[in-house]
Amino acid sequence: MDIQSDTQPPSNTTGLQLLQVHAYFRHGDRSPTPLGEAKARAKLWETRLQEVPLILQKREYFPQKFPWGLLTVKGAEQSKALGSWLREFYLPEFCGPEYDIRNLQSPEKPVIQLRSTNFLRTHLTAWFVLEGLLGSPEAAASVPISCRDEVDENLYHNDDHCPRLKKQWYTAWRRACESVGADGKKWHSHFKKMQDAMTQALEISLDKPGFLLPMDQPGFPWVKAVDTLECGRFHGDMLPPGISDDQITEVRRLLARDYALTFQDREILQLAVGRLVRELVDAMSECGTIPTLFLYSGHDATIMPLSVALGVPWADWPAYTSCICVELWQSGGGNYFVRVLYDGKGVALPLSREDGALKKEILTLDEFREIANWSMISEAEYSCKCEDMSGLVEGSRSSAV
Template identity: 25%
Template sequence: MAFRVTLAVASAVSTLALLAAASPADTGAQTDNAYSTGIKSFAFDDAGYTYCNPGYPQTESYAPLPDAQLQLVQVVVRHGDRTPVHQLPNDDTTWTCDGIEEDIYLHAANQPERNNTGSYQQVIEIPTWNKKYGFAYQLWKGTCDFGELTDHGKLQHRTLGARLRSIYVDKLGFLSEKLLRKSEVYARTTYIWRTKNSAESLLGSLWPDRGFTPDVAIPIHTYPQQIETMYGNSDACPAIRKITANITKSDQYQEFLEDQGPLMARLASIFGINGNSWRDTWDGYFDVLNARECHGFQLPCDHSADSVKGSSPACATAEDAAQVRRNSHYELMLKYRDHPLAQNLTQLTIGSFWGTLREQIDSHIAGKAGDLKFALYSGHDSTLIPMLAAMKASNHNMLWPPYASNIVLELWKKSDGSRVVRVLYNGQVLKLQKGHEWCDLNACPVDTFFSHIDQYIPTDIATQCTA
């Protein structure tokens, strides 16, 4: 499978010039790696960070809470490794997704047997005739669509599913070894195929060998795009755009953009791109560069006709990509956690989804959840980022979530009848921002957990989104 990356700028600045800006955030680790700029130094804690692969739960180090019984596990994941979602003009990269074979079986609603009319396989075709008859010249070469889950992305979620099985089935005996009652599990994804495929891969390893009959088919729920709540739905909630624009126009954010402007300009030139979406956020640059790096592809070069004949084209470098990562980390922390408007943005971006998770926990505590033990929610980095921000995650845990990153919420009932919530992120108990340690998330009393999260759950979403 494949990925890609790219960037550009119009002045020859050293590839590093680090961002950072005012925030009374963690002042701990990694100061020796901080870049020196005109912006106040920010304490990046990115030692050991890798974007291409997540941290998986570790069976050997996982320990159940003492004197307590596990009652419910909620897992929120980012999809696995994918192709880019930002396209560069005249991109000649070849992305192959030949191993991504979607077998489709259709049957009538009340048909008891598996469809006997045969299966169908999805094939993405990018014709080789390019400009002659169509628009293929506007896409890369190969067999991949935008943002398509790769084989490696599927493997990441098969691995995650196997790790979850080793803990919750083999070690704890909490989940059934063989899924006999579909009512034990609830699964929801966004409407985008890469999140559906990720969920299918994970569940396939959590409960393998289930067969094809309808009685063992796990329902995978989705909301229509127009009412999706697992990411910031700015079409349904216009206030998200307004708050984001106000953060972007703030002095702190503009100082950050000015400080890192030379790098952005140079990469934009190399990429051959322009437009507002490339001027006030590092999101596209991050996507282009990191996808390529994860697949070992060459970073983008400027091969335009304007290049000086006989000279080597200007190319993005590994140092550029590293700086773009740090710029992107900082942007996320500022927008969703540290800016004065961050709580408003986070509330409207992910608050409704937090309300869904809370309601599910409440239902379980009230004895109204039936057989439900395991809930899977397959989303995006834009799902996990505001969730982590709402919990005031530490600088290290607020770095851009790697592919297949996972937040696990465990509900435990102690012998005295009280309940606590444990929060794990990529296999470790979630650490909180220094100065904002509102609870020990290894065993947070459920009332304390709710009291904090309730700040981010909208009380009148329709009014708040149009205000």
């Protein structure tokens, strides 16, 4: 059915009925991807990994070299904690204060739907979120984890399967990395001593730096180097001499700012998460009578572009199990409203992309559609655009704001 929402939203959700929650979350703590020193510490990271339940061992995942990029025991604990929060915050709203958790997933009235990217760490995160949400491994096993083929995945910016996005996004990333501050310098130059310390501690050779993310190039692999140190820091490992906690935090914030900037281009944002945003709007526009909790187990590359699509870019690099919840509510008069939470806190969304635009924490569904319309794209439009390389010039911008 086509939902209409033409009234002004209330100041809070008192008296409203919760119909849907779409919870998009990053995976839990993981081991680093190998870079320099990390390769020599394989045995240590093996001891920190989470055991994989038998039911998940039977699936095939995106290939990764053991023990790198896998969920840790700490990551499983974080995921359970997120699931417990979802249970306490949403299930009473969905099912009433006296709900029986054993009745949530009946074939006739499933309350929970879950999708994950095809990585072992995101499937494990999803599993332990379900454990925290439903209270036991047996209950977690009652919820199927669906997954798209890699070529069709839209829970991250899938540039490996979209040539136009690959070209546009890499150009935008280089531009962000080359930008200078008020002092006429790139921010990297202020952390030269830190870079030297990481080069020595991680045994990085710029001629042969080991595994790199595409966003690590060109130049020093800031993203992967900082990530490697932060993974160890979370487990109590000492930082190398010449590097402080404050420096790690500040560099991660600056990297997050650069990362968010790459999605300010409208075409890049559409190709990155436009299909995911359309799925969200379509689901809210066709909601039925059964309250539904939609769970999406993804990555920082899910959280960051989605936050830009909502008009409030994440200010810091998304932490492990960071979560964006998009809620759909209904009033007694039959009108529909939307609220967005970042890590459990309500966020006021700007109603347009203009500077100084009015912000609201609870919006009508029509207002939310207007926000989403800037970034959402259909599957057909996506397919056509991805293969169209016309009009692309090195260093050029498309429809940027």
